[in-house]
Amino acid sequence: MYKNILETRSYILGVDETWDNYYELTVKFIEEVTIGEYSYHHFIDESSNNSFYLKPRYTGQSIEWVMVQNVIVNIVSKDSNEQLRFRATGILKLKDK
Numbered sequence: 001m002y003k004n005i006l007e008t009r010s011y012i013l014g015v016d017e018t019w020d021n022y023y024e025l026t027v028k029f030i031e032e033v034t035i036g037e038y039s040y041h042h043f044i045d046e047s048s049n050n051s052f053y054l055k056p057r058y059t060g061q062s063i064e065w066v067m068v069q070n071v072i073v074n075i076v077s078k079d080s081n082e083q084l085r086f087r088a089t090g091i092l093k094l095k096d097k
Helices: 063-067
Strands: 010-018 021-035 038-045 051-056 071-078 084-094
Touching: 010 038, 010 071, 021 051, 051 063, 051 084, 063 071, 063 084
Parallel strands: none
Antiparallel strands: 010 021, 010 084, 021 038, 038 051, 051 071, 071 084
């Protein structure tokens, strides 16, 4: 049975919504999902249970690279009509032990 390497850890998601609004959340990987024609990695904020759908910002990168380096991501979330919308650019990194 296949187990995604992301499932075993918590991560820090740095969210950069505007040039003067940066904050960090502790997130946990939930699943890989395909919505429309795009594939995303679904993460959930451990304190608020808010969902974030992440996709590498740059072509050719992989979210799994976070195991060795920080990954720049596009953050997408669902609006009140369950439509996906771009939310922010972010940095996904390993949480310190």
